[in-house]
Amino acid sequence: MSLIDTEVMRGLNTQGALSHENKALLLGLELTPRYMSASEVLWQEREDTDQFCVVKEGWAYSYRNLKNGSKQIFNFYLPGDIIGIRDFGFTRRLTSVAMINKGVICPFSYQQLFELFGRSSLAVGIVATATRQQAQLSERLIYLGKYSAYEQLTHFLYEIYLRLKRIKAVENNSFFMPLTQELISDALGMSSVHVSRTFSMLREEGLVIRKRQHVMLPDPEALARLVEFNDSYIDEFLPPSFSELLKS
Amino acid sequence: MSLIDTEVMRGLNTQGALSHENKALLLGLELTPRYMSASEVLWQEREDTDQFCVVKEGWAYSYRNLKNGSKQIFNFYLPGDIIGIRDFGFTRRLTSVAMINKGVICPFSYQQLFELFGRSSLAVGIVATATRQQAQLSERLIYLGKYSAYEQLTHFLYEIYLRLKRIKAVENNSFFMPLTQELISDALGMSSVHVSRTFSMLREEGLVIRKRQHVMLPDPEALARLVEFNDSYIDEFLPPSFSELLKS
C-alpha cells in the first residue's frame, strides 16, 4: 500500500485531481510494510516524532494513559487511515498508538513529506487529511458534551459503519469490529458496564446485533436518524479549487 | 495585523525560521480589517467556505446549535488566532462562528493561501496551525471524557490563562475574560448552574477570584498541578526540521 491508497489521496485520485507528476511523487514514497502483532505499540507519548504510518491491515488506536489510572482513546484507525498527522508540527508524540489486532502498517518519514512540500502542491492533501481527522474529533466532542450514552454509542457505531463501508469492509450490513466494550468505553468516556447496558438496549430494540467481534446493523439508516448524523465530515469530496491546484 | 502576526507564524518568526521571501509573501496578503460588534456572526454552519480570519481584537467562538436546543462550543478564539482552518478542505462550514464581544477581524481568502502553497513551503506553517488547534481539542476531549466538572473548569481556566499570557494579556495573574458562565457551560458540556457551583468551590478554595469579566488566579501553578496540565500543545516550538524548510 502506498500513500496514494490512503483515504484522502484516494478521494483525490478518483476525482481525477492528481496530476501524473503528483502521482509519481506519491508512489515514489517507498512504504516498506511492517507486520504488527495484536496490542503491539507503534509509539509512546513523548517519544520523538519522525514518521507517519499508513494502516494496511488491522485496526489501531491512539490513546493516553491518565494519572487516575484510566485511559482516553482519541481515535480508532482503520485500513487506509494515516496515523500520526496529529503529531505533525510537534517534536514529541502527543499520544501513544497501539495495534488492536494484528495487522500491517507502512511507515514513512516526515522528511519524505517535507520534500514533497517543497516540490509540489500536495501539501493541501495532507492539510485536508489533518482537518478531516480534526472534524471527526469535533463530532465526538459534541456527543461527549451534550448527548446521552445511548446516543453516543449509536453515533459511534454508525460512524464506524460508514468508515468501513468506504473501504468496502461491510457486507450485508455486517462488519468485523475487533473492539472490546472496554476499548469503546475508553473512547466514549463512559464505564464499560454502561457500554454493556447500552448495547443491551440497542439489542432489545433490534438496532444492533452483536456477536463478539461481529456486528450487524439490520437498519443502519435507523441509527442515522436517531442521531441526525452529520456525514459531511466523512463523505464529502474536496472542494473544486483543491482539485485544480493538484492537477498542476 | 497581517498573517505573520498570528500565533504560529509569530512562533516561526521569533525563531528566525522565516526567510525574507516567505516573510514578504505573508506580508503581501493584504488583510483589510473588519469591525465587528458583540455577538455578530462571522458565518453560519453550511455556508460556503472561502476564507480564513485572523482575530485582531476581541474574542470569538465556534459552535453548533444542536437539535435538542442546546449549543456545543468547540473553541474560543483570542487575538492572534486563526479562525476557519477547521473548514479548510471542506466545501461548507462545519460550524458557525460569532464574536463574543466587539472586535476586529482580518479576513483573507483561501485563494490567497493556495497561491502561497504553490510558491513556497509555508504550507507547513498552516499544517502546524491546524494540528495545534486539533491538539487543543484533543485535550478538551480528555477532560470531557474522564474528569469531573471541577477538573474540567480548572483545566479550562488554566488553558485560557496560558493562551492569554502568550499574547501578553495577563497582568499580575489577572486577565479579562468576556465569557458568561453560560458560554463556558456550552463549551464544557455541563449546565450553567453547575459551572456556577464549581466556580463557587474554586472561589472558596482561593484558587480563582472572579468579578464579572475580570479573572484573577492567585496561584496559577496550583491550578496546573491540580490538572497536571500538558502544555506542550500550546507552548512548544516547531521542530527544527520545520525551521530548516521555511528558510529556503
Next chain:
DNA sequence: TCACCAAGCTAACGTAGGTTATGAATTATA
C-alpha cells in the same frame, strides 16, 4: 433615580451513569 434585564448564586430534588460485585460465556494456553 427608578425600572428593567441579564448574569450569577444557592437550594431542593430527580436521574443518568459510575462503582462494585458476581456469574456466565467465550477464548487462549497447557
Next chain:
DNA sequence: TATAATTCATAACCTACGTTAGCTTGGTGA
C-alpha cells in the same frame, strides 16, 4: 480436556450533575 484469563451481562447501590425555581447583584437606559 482441564484451567486460566478475557469478555460480557445483570443487579444493587451511590453520587455527580441536570433541572427547576426563586433570589441577589450589577449594568444600562429613560
